Amino acid sequence: MVKIGAHVSSSKSLDLVFDRGKEIGADTIQFFLSSPRSWAWKDRTEEEKVLFKEKRKKTGITPVVVHSSYLFNLASADKVLREKSIRGVINELNLCEELEIDYYVIHAGKAKGLDDKEAVKNIIDSMRYILSEVQLGRTVFLYETLSGQKGEIGKTTDEILALLEPFPEKNLGVCLDTCHLYSAGYKINDEEGFFRYKEEIKEKIGLEKVKVIHCNDSKTPFNSRRDRHEHIGEGSIGLKGFELFINDEYFSTLPFILETPKEGDMDLINMERLKNLIKAPVAQ
Numbered sequence: 563m564v565k566i567g568a569h570v571s572s573s574k575s576l577d578l579v580f581d582r583g584k585e586i587g588a589d590t591i592q593f594f595l596s597s598p599r600s601w602a603w604k605d606r607t608e609e610e611k612v613l614f615k616e617k618r619k620k621t622g623i624t625p626v627v628v629h630s631s632y633l634f635n636l637a638s639a640d641k642v643l644r645e646k647s648i649r650g651v652i653n654e655l656n657l658c659e660e661l662e663i664d665y666y667v668i669h670a671g672k673a674k675g676l677d678d679k680e681a682v683k684n685i686i687d688s689m690r691y692i693l694s695e696v697q698l699g700r701t702v703f704l705y706e707t708l709s710g711q712k713g714e715i716g717k718t719t720d721e722i723l724a725l726l727e728p729f730p731e732k733n734l735g736v737c738l739d740t741c742h743l744y745s746a747g748y749k750i751n752d753e754e755g756f757f758r759y760k761e762e763i764k765e766k767i768g769l770e771k772v773k774v775i776h777c778n779d780s781k782t783p784f785n786s787r788r789d790r791h792e793h794i795g796e797g798s799i800g801l802k803g804f805e806l807f808i809n810d811e812y813f814s815t816l817p818f819i820l821e822t823p824k825e826g827d828m829d830l831i832n833m834e835r836l837k838n839l840i841k842a843p844v845a846q
Contacts, residue, residue: 564808564814564818564837564840565589565590565625565816565817565818566588566589566590566777566817566818566820566833566836566837567583567588567589567590567591567592567623567817567818567819567820567833568583568586568588568591568592568819568820568821568822568829568832568833569591569592569593569629569819569820569821570582570583570586570588570591570592570593571593572593572594572595572596575610575613576593576595576606576610576611576614576661577610577613577614577616577617579591579593579614579626580614580617580618580620580621580623581617583621583623584621584623586829586830586833587830587833588623588833589623589624589817590623590624590625590626590627590817590818590819591623591626591627591819592626592627592628592629592667592774592819592821593627593628593629594628594629594631595628595654595657595658596631597631598629598630598631598632598633599631599632599633600631600633601631601633601646601650603650603653606657611660611661614661615661615662624664625664625665625774625817626661626663626664626665627663627664627665627666627667627774627817627819628654628658628663628665628666628667629667629668630650630651630654630666630667630668630669631650631654632669633647633650634647634650634651634668634669634671635647635671635672635674636648636651636668636670636671636684636685636688636689637670637671637672637673637674637676637681637682637684637685637688637715638671638672638674638684639674639675639676639680639684644684644688647671647688648688648691648692651668651688651692652692652695652696654666655692655696655698655701655703656696658700658701659696659697659698659699659700659701662700662701663700663701664700664701664702665701665702665704665735665737665773665774666701666702666703666704667704667706667737667774667776668703668704668705668706669706669708669714669716670685670705670706670708670715670716670725671684671685671688671714671715672712672713672714672715673713673714673715674712674713676713678713678715678721681713681715682715682721682724682725685715685725686724686725686728689725689728689729690728693729693732698732698733698734699733701733702733702734702735702773703732703733703734703735704734704735704736704737704773704774705722705725705726705734705735705736705737706736706737706739706742706776707722707736707737707738707739707742707743707746708739708742708746708789709739709741709742709745709746709786709787709788709789710745710746710747710787711745711787711788711789717742717746717787718746719762719763719766719767720766722736722767723766723767726767726771734771735771735772735773736763736767736771736772736773737772737773737774737775737776738772738774738775738776738813739775739776739778739821740775740776740777740778740779740780740799740803740804740807741776741778741779741780741789741790741791741792741797741799742776742778742789743759744780744784744798744799744803745780745782745784745785745786745787745788745789745790746785746787747784747785749784750799750803750806750807751799751800751802751803751806752802753806756803756806756807760810760812760813769812772812772813772816773816774816774817774819775807775813775816775817775818775819776819776820776821777794777804777807777818777819777820777821777822777832777836778791778792778794778820778821778822779791779792779793779794779795779796779797779798779799779800779804779822780792780797780798780799781797781798782798783798784798791821791822791823792822792823793822793823793825793828793831793832794820794822794832794835794836795835801835801839804835804836804839805839808836808839808840809839809840809841814840818836820832820833820836
């Protein structure tokens, strides 16, 4: 049964993510623990945490995904920024474990002022410290595939592999973003390109490491190295790319989460477009 959902707002109180998910008929949801563009960290009350768990159980929405702050840069050459990023990730992961969040997705970092190898090393060093401070149990830490704009690390399967390899025993994996993959030069919207990419992931990383799919069309052309999300079927990927993912033997078992523009009822419309591509029953 294919599970389809969307990124929802966590404003006012974290438990409201389930109300907002229910409003759009989501099977699965993703949200931020705090403002993604602010360094301020907000401690949550015990009452809010209890309510979060109660609503999760009541709605049956699962899996539950948290996206990290956009400010974090575990690759940064700026020591202060990297240390702030590390502390931010630790705060978020500790809360994820407390709330029994299934997956935590992050943009690992940008190689500003560094070459890619140095940036990868910084991310690995950052992760060594983070994983020494946080015991990942319930929550799986996921590197998101990125489009490669502004020196982003995670634009190729080899870069993702380099970030995973030092931690074989840890709860780490991958989140695929369709817009980012296409923009980074993976032609996932035709059968040849899709299965070539799937085989690459299978051989280098292992399909079992892929846990979440961000479902976004692209405003920009193939291999543009730009991160501009578009509504399903309205961008340069087109419906074929999503049809291939959502009917794939392995990928169809994963949560499909929309990060498309928040315009009117477009979450509902985009979810329906995805459901219409499914050749098997939708999760009830």
